[in-house]
Every structure is written in structure tokens, then in C-alpha cells.
Amino acid sequence: MKGTKGKLSLGAAGCAAGAVNGIFGGGGGMIVVPLLTSVGQKPPLVAHATAILVILPVSLASAIVYLVGGWFDAELFVAVSIGVVLGGAAGAKLLGSITPAAATVAFAAVMFAAGVRMMF
Amino acid sequence: MRFLLYLLAGLAGGILGGMGMGGGTVLIPILTMFCGVPQHLAQSVNLLSFLPMAAVSLRVHAGNGLLDTKNILWMIVPATLLSALGGILVQGVAAGTLRVGFGAFLCLLSVYQFYTGIRAAAQERKGKGGG
Numbered sequence: 001m002k003g004t005k006g007k008l009s010l011g012a013a014g015c016a017a018g019a020v021n022g023i024f025g026g027g028g029g030m031i032v033v034p035l036l037t038s039v040g041q042k043p044p045l046v047a048h049a050t051a052i053l054v055i056l057p058v059s060l061a062s063a064i065v066y067l068v069g070g071w072f073d074a075e076l077f078v079a080v081s082i083g084v085v086l087g088g089a090a091g092a093k094l095l096g097s098i099t100p101a102a103a104t105v106a107f108a109a110v111m112f113a114a115g116v117r118m119m120f
Numbered sequence: 121m122r123f124l125l126y127l128l129a130g131l132a133g134g135i136l137g138g139m140g141m142g143g144g145t146v147l148i149p150i151l152t153m154f155c156g157v158p159q160h161l162a163q164s165v166n167l168l169s170f171l172p173m174a175a176v177s178l179r180v181h182a183g184n185g186l187l188d189t190k191n192i193l194w195m196i197v198p199a200t201l202l203s204a205l206g207g208i209l210v211q212g213v214a215a216g217t218l219r220v221g222f223g224a225f226l227c228l229l230s231v232y233q234f235y236t237g238i239r240a241a242a243q244e245r246k247g248k249g250g251g
Contacts, residue, residue, distance in 0.1 A: 010194040018199030022206025024225050025163020026144030026170070028199070030232075035195075046188045049181035053189070054196055056174045058203045059167045065207030066164035073161060079123045081169040083130020084137070084147065088173045091138020101244055104237030107141045111230035114149040118223030 009039045014054075021055065022062040029055045129155055130169065137173075144170055145229060148222065159215045159222065 013035040021028030029051045036047035036054075066072075133147030144166045151162040181187055210218055 007191060007194045010191060011198050014195035014197070014199035015202045017195070018202030019206045020225070021167075021199070022203035022208075023210050024145075024148075024222050025160075025207075026148060026166045027225065027229065028203070030145065030229055032195070032199075040188075040191065042188050046186050049178075049184075049186035050188050050192060052174050052178055052181065053187055054192055054199065056171070056178070057196055058199045059170050059174070061200045062203040062207035063164065063167035063171065065204055065211070066160065066167060069160070069164075069207075069211040071160045071164035072168075073165070075123055076126050076157065076161070076165050077168055079126030080130035080133075080147070080151070080165050081172055083127040083132075084134035084169045084173050085176060087131040087134020087136075088138040088177065089134075090131075091135035092177070094135070094139060101237050101241035103139075104141060104233055104240060107136070108230040108233035108237055111146075111149075111233065112227055114153065115223045115226030115228075115230060117153065118149060118226065119220050120223075 006039065010035070013039060017055075018058050021058050022065070025062070025066070026059075028058055125155055126151075133166075134173065141233070145226060149226065152219065159219045160210070163210075163218075163222075 013031070017028040017031040017035070020031060032051040032054050033047050036042045036050055037044055040047070042050060129147065129150045132150055133144070136146045137144060147166050147169070148159075148162045151157040151165070152159055157165070178187070
């Protein structure tokens with residue numbers, strides 16, 4: 001990364017990732033990872049790990065906003081959190097951070113369908 | 121029963137996120153489409169459930185020396201500010217409108233995933249030495 005220009009690019013990237021994370025309640029990491037590899041010039045594994053560190057305070061800040069807005073359900077939170085932590089550990093062990101191309105393409109198709117379904 | 125359904129949704133979202141596909145964006149459509157959770161609440165619970173998950177995986181990544189904190193404050197500070205602002209902005213937005221916006225966001229992300237998947241497939245083929 002070259003000096004001021006690189007830092008400004010990271011700042012601009014951070015603005016985009018943060019705005020998305022706050023508005024849609026997630027997805028900031030999907031933007032941070034490719035930016036850390038391109039602008040930040042970090043290797044893929046490091047980018048994946050570091051993106052979590054970047055998104056942690058960001059998610060905390062927007063989570064507080066949603067909580068203040070009254071969006072909280074204890075049962076939902078406890079159940080989903082247990083599932084996410086267990087599932088996350090299993091998923092990470094299953095495949096590491098490199099996912100086979102075919103799985104990524106298949107998954108993208110499902111996500112696209114879900115997106116269309118939500119729009120109409 | 122409802123607890124179990126939520127738990128399964130979390131498991132599905134967690135497994136896909138842990139595999140590096142979609143992260144938290146998977147959990148939100150699962151919760152709204154299959155569990156009848158309102159859009160804002162689904163987004164809130166996604167943000168919250170990410171926190172314990174992130175703490176656990178950061179410990180593992182730090183142990184493996186995979187964290188590179190150089191210059192990341194340049195990203196974290198504006199991102200944190202904008203995420204709080206974004207969150208405040210959507211508090212007054214109707215659930216239906218937010219859902220449509222989220223759907224569009226999901227479509228954009230999936231197009232990007234198609235691109236990375238196809239590029240990775242091309243590299244896999246090249247790696248086999250034309251065999």
C-alpha cells in the first residue's frame with residue numbers, strides 16, 4: 001500500500017462497507033475481504049481473518065442502534081446465536097476458507113433467487 | 121418448537137458463513153422467508169449473533185498469526201461511523217421497503233459470487249494442466 005492514497009482508499013472502502021452493514025444488517029464483510037486483498041494488498045487468508053476484526057466494532061455499533069430502535073427478541077437471539085456459533089465452527093472445519101468453485105456458483109444461484117423473491 | 125426452528129436457521133447460516141459463502145447475508149433471508157421474522161428484527165439478530173461468532177474465530181485466527189492490523193484503523197473508524205448512521209437511517213424505513221432493498225443487495229452480491237466462482241473454476245481447470 002502506498003502512503004496517503006492507500007489510506008484514503010481504505011477509508012472510502014470503510015465508508016461503503018459500514019453503510020451497507022448498518023442499512024442491511026450484514027454483508028459488510030463481503031465487501032471488506034476483496035478490498036483488503038486489492039487495496040490493502042493482503043493475502044486471501046489474512047484478508048478473511050482481518051475482515052472479521054474490521055467488522056466486529058462496525059457490527060457492534062449498528063447492533064446497538066437496532067437495539068435502541070427496539071428490535072430485540074431474546075428467544076430468537078439465543079437460538080440463532082447457538083446455531084451460528086456451532087454452524088460456523090462446523091463450516092470452517094468442513095472446508096477451510098477456500099470453497100470449491102462449483103459450490104460457490106451453486107450458492108450464488110440460490111442467493112440470486114432469494115434476492116428476486118424478496119424484491120417482488 | 122420455534123426455538124428449534126430458529127436454531128436450525130442459525131446453523132444453516134453459520135455453516136455457509138463458516139465456509140466463506142455469504143456470511144451473515146444468508147441468515148437474514150432464511151429468517152424472513154422461512155421463519156416469518158420481520159426484516160428489521162432479522163437484521164438486528166444477524167448483527168448480534170455475529171459478535172460471539174467473531175470473538176471465537178478471532179481467537180483462532182490470532183493464534184494462527186492470520187491477523188494483519190496494519191492500517192486497518194483507517195477502515196474501521198469511518199466504517200463504524202457510517203454503520204451507526206446507516207442503522208439510524210433505516211429505523212424509520214418500512215419493513216417492505218427495506219426487504220426490497222435487501223433483495224436487490226442480495227442479487228448484486230450473488231452476481232459478484234458468480235464472478236468469483238467462475239474465475240476460481242477457470243483456475244482449477246488451469247491447475248490440472250489441461251488434463
